Amino acid sequence: MMDQDACQPSPGAPCPSGENNGRREFLGAAVAAVATALTGCGKLSKEEFLQHNFRELSKEEVLTVIERLEKEYKEKYGKDVKVANTPALPGVMFGYALDLSRCIGCRRCVHACVKENNQSRDPEIQWIRVLEMEKEEGVNLQVAEQYYNPAEVPREGHFYMPVQCQQCKKPPCVKVCPVGATWKEKDGIVVVDYNWCIGCRYCMAACPYGARHFNWGEPNLPSKDVNTDTHYLGNRPRAKGVVEKCTFCVQRTRKGLYTACVEVCPTGSRKFGNLLDKESEIRYVLENKRVFKFKEELNTQPNFFYFYGV
Amino acid sequence: MTRLLRLCILPWMAACLLAFAATAVTAEEHKKHAAAAVEAPKDLVQVPKPPFSEGIFPCSQCHDPKSMAPNTTRRVLKDMHTDISLHHGPDTRWCLDCHDAYNRDNLHLANGKLVSFNTSYQLCGQCHGDKLRDWRVGIHGKRTGSWNGAKQYLLCVHCHNPHSPHFKSLKPMPPPARPEAIQLKNGGAK
Ligand code: SF4
Ligand code: SF4
Numbered sequence: 001m002m003d004q005d006a007c008q009p010s011p012g013a014p015c016p017s018g019e020n021n022g023r024r025e026f027l028g029a030a031v032a033a034v035a036t037a038l039t040g041c042g043k044l045s046k047e048e049f050l051q052h053n054f055r056e057l058s059k060e061e062v063l064t065v066i067e068r069l070e071k072e073y074k075e076k077y078g079k080d081v082k083v084a085n086t087p088a089l090p091g092v093m094f095g096y097a098l099d100l101s102r103c104i105g106c107r108r109c110v111h112a113c114v115k116e117n118n119q120s121r122d123p124e125i126q127w128i129r130v131l132e133m134e135k136e137e138g139v140n141l142q143v144a145e146q147y148y149n150p151a152e153v154p155r156e157g158h159f160y161m162p163v164q165c166q167q168c169k170k171p172p173c174v175k176v177c178p179v180g181a182t183w184k185e186k187d188g189i190v191v192v193d194y195n196w197c198i199g200c201r202y203c204m205a206a207c208p209y210g211a212r213h214f215n216w217g218e219p220n221l222p223s224k225d226v227n228t229d230t231h232y233l234g235n236r237p238r239a240k241g242v243v244e245k246c247t248f249c250v251q252r253t254r255k256g257l258y259t260a261c262v263e264v265c266p267t268g269s270r271k272f273g274n275l276l277d278k279e280s281e282i283r284y285v286l287e288n289k290r291v292f293k294f295k296e297e298l299n300t301q302p303n304f305f306y307f308y309g310v
Numbered sequence: 311m312t313r314l315l316r317l318c319i320l321p322w323m324a325a326c327l328l329a330f331a332a333t334a335v336t337a338e339e340h341k342k343h344a345a346a347a348v349e350a351p352k353d354l355v356q357v358p359k360p361p362f363s364e365g366i367f368p369c370s371q372c373h374d375p376k377s378m379a380p381n382t383t384r385r386v387l388k389d390m391h392t393d394i395s396l397h398h399g400p401d402t403r404w405c406l407d408c409h410d411a412y413n414r415d416n417l418h419l420a421n422g423k424l425v426s427f428n429t430s431y432q433l434c435g436q437c438h439g440d441k442l443r444d445w446r447v448g449i450h451g452k453r454t455g456s457w458n459g460a461k462q463y464l465l466c467v468h469c470h471n472p473h474s475p476h477f478k479s480l481k482p483m484p485p486p487a488r489p490e491a492i493q494l495k496n497g498g499a500k
Contacts, residue, residue, distance in 0.1 A: 099449075107483035123492045147488060152479040216492075256456045266469070267477065268452030280457075281448040289449075309450060 045072075053180060054193040054232065065195075066232065073237060077223040084231045086254040088187035094248050095188070095275035096259075097285040098162060099309040100139075102269040105130050105153040105160030109261035109270065113164075116249060116260035117235040118227050120219035127246040128164040128261065129210065135159055139294075139306075164261075165190060165211035165246035166294065166302030173203035173212060182243075188275075188303050189248050191233035199241040208298050212245045248272070275303065356462045360427045367427070373414040380411040397474040408433055408472070434466045441466075 047068055051057075057065065066083045073081035110128045119125040131144040135157050144161070154160065171190050174182050181196040182203055204212040218240040230236040231251035238244055249259040253272070262270045273280035285291065289307040360367075372378070372390075384404050387394075396403070410418040417425045417433050425432050435442030444450035448461070451469065455461040469477060 104477070104480060105482060106480040107485070110486075111483045123487050126486050129486065147485045149482060149485050151481065153482045154479065253457065256458050258454060258457050263454050265452065266480065268450065268464075268469075271449065273457045277458075281453070284447050284449055309444065 048195060051195055053196045055180075055183065062232075069232075069236065073226075077221075077226045077237070079223060079226055079228055081226060081228045081230055081236070083236050084229075084251060084254075086231060086251075088185050088189075089254060091274075091276055093188045093275040093303070094167065094253060095273060095282040095286075095303045095305065096167070096248065097271040097282055097289075097291070097305040097307050099267075099269040099271070100159060100161060100306050101308045101310045102267045103130075103160045103162060103265075104267055105132055105148070105155075105158075105162075106266065108264045108266060109162060112260045112264035113246070115225070116227055116252075117247075118221055118225075118230065118237050119213075119244070120215060120217075120221060120238075121225060122220045123217075125213045125215070125219075125244070127211070127213065127244075128162050130160055130162045132158050132160055139292075161306070163209055163211070163294065164304070165207075165248075166209055166300065166304040167246075167248060169301035169303060170299060172206040172208070172298075172300060176202040176206040178202060185233070185250075187254070189233075189250055189253075190245070191247055191250065192243060192245065193233070194236070194238050194242045194244070197242040199243065201243060203243055208295050208300060212243050214243050215240050269309075356460070357428070357465055358462070358468070360430065360465055361468055362427075367415070369409075369414040375412065375414075380406075382406060382411055394473050397476070398472065428465075430472070431466050434472075438466075 045068070047065075051065060052061070054062070054065075062085055066085060069083050070081060073079070073083075107130055110126050110130060113119075113127050114121070114124060117127065119127065129146050131141075131146055132148040132155070133140060133144050137143045139161065148155070167184075167188050167190055169184075169188070171184055174184060174190060178200060179196060179198055181198070182190065182192045184190050199214070201212075201214055204214060215238055219238055221237055226237065227235060229251055231247075231254070234247045234250035249257075249261075253259060258272055259270075262272050271281050271285055273282035275282055275286075277283065285307050286305065289309060291305045291307045293302050293305060373380070384406075387405070391405075408417050410416050410424060413424055415427075417427065417430060419425055419433060420436055431442060431445065441450050445463070445466070448463075451466070452464055453461045466472075471478075
């Protein structure tokens, strides 16, 4: 985010850090002009430029940041976007299980996720990728097809494996981030501070699941499509040049709701809950079904599991 | 005085509790019920009404025992309900194995016990016991709502047409764009 663009002069908005900005009121006016002109063209306000890593902010600073973001979103989308900052619930470690014997590959989850999480629509960024595989081969990435598009699913002899962020207990993406812009929260959700991300994409290279996605261009999110119920670490609108990924719908799940993909799945293949609660659905799956972790040999230790419900 | 007070309060409390139980389930209750789930999924969850074809229920509108004596001979229906083709063990099963000939607005179990259409999962569970067990704990089928609170279930028949239960194929939603289809334009992807 902190690219040279921040100091590129544009009409009526001279660079706030320029040599010639001696006088106070001029600087003030310049900053204000930059602030109003900012979001759409990939430029930063002074406040945004000076903002620290989310984890280092005091409570008051967080509130100021949120206030600023909400104002920016209002200007950009003409809508009241609420940016929450709900912390992890105590005693909760989120887990997910996906039933490979039921998923039919209809991609309802993929598109519900895009809607819920304010992804760019064109080109569309999708956090869930559904792989079509052959029953004869089993889970084998060599024969996986992600662009399948028959008239109807499931296709004879095939099964479907949706892949999204596995919320690893030992996330390589976090380990490689040179600036600490991504980390694991107490409830197990791996999040990104989009304002701190420098867009180096190391995490994308490190993630063995292809779960991270990059905003190569200015995200194209029409105002009418904006989901206004957002979280700072989750689905708030992003800018060009930052990485994003599935957050288990942090804006929903920290309020006790199921994720958007669980809600929409017509086959009920998606199970979600608290791994620390013995009575939860997710624990029932782990204790009673045949479960596996994807690419277990890499020791990423996902909190996302695949199982066979039959 | 205390007695009077108690008399006043008790029904009020009971009403409150009932209203509460009927609308939502707290996490505590959920846990309690989940343990005892094999008996009673009923108040743990909200289940929507069965998906009847329009205007068909109550069945007794037409199947009035006074005007229409039930014909219990096993046969292929020719006059009515011809839209139904049974793909659910047709060799061993026909209408009155599940629908009750004498209580038309109900179903019945193999032992003759009547079951309402709202709890038809009991009927399905006679054969599909493993599915019923998983459904009660929220593993088979779809649950929506709150992972730590009130949830909505669906009946078996919301996803599986009881006369032809195989889950219907769907048209998949669009696949992701191939990288080569994404063009650079004005310094941004397009
Ligand atoms: S919505 Fe459900 S059935 Fe459809 S692809 Fe996603 S997980 Fe599979
Ligand atoms: S799946 Fe990828 S993005 Fe998600 S936590 Fe693991 S390494 Fe990180």
